[in-house]
Amino acid sequence: MTLTQRVAIVDDEPSVRSGLSNLLQSDGYATLTFASAEAFLNDIPARNDTALVIVDIKLKGMSGAALFEALQQSPTPPPVIFISGHDDETWPRYAGRAGAVAFLRKPIDIDILLEHIQRVLTPGEDKP
Known part of the structure; x- marks a missing residue:
């Protein structure tokens, strides 16, 4: 089953981009990957077609x-899941206050990631 929602993955580590992309594609999601925030922002069609x-x-x-913050300026900003390999307690609080779906530490618990994605992208599910 291929889902119509497209998930953009923005990470400067190629192994993280490809690993997450492969995982999400195997679960039925379409993905786009970007090595930088600037590359994602500059790809207008991708930005307009991204559900998460x-x-x-x-x-x-x-x-x-x-x-x-740049995405929040759009009329309908996509939901965001933050990930990080850094052990800094500031970021989870920032993510929660800013309205992100979640903050997940690397290595990412795949089951938790997929639960968040399904909750956000499944029609009729409760949104955050």
């Missing part, structure tokens, strides 16, 4: 937090 963004908080160049 998974973004690393700490990216080279523009941070994941700055990307989130």
Whole structure:
């Protein structure tokens, strides 16, 4: 079953991008991957066709937090799941206050990630 919702994955680590993309595709989601926040923001068709963004908080160049803030300027911003390999207690609080779907630490618990994605993208499910 292929779902129509497209998930954008923004991470500067190629292995994270490809691993998450492969996982989500095997679960039926269409994916797009980007090595930077700037690459995602500059791809207008991808931005307009994205139902959910998974973004690393700490990216080279523009941070994941700055990307989130830029996306909030659009009329219908996509939901965002933050991920990070850094052990900083500030980011989970930031993500919650900012209105992100979740903040997940790397290595990512795949079951929890898929639960968040399904909750957000399944029609009729309760939204955050």
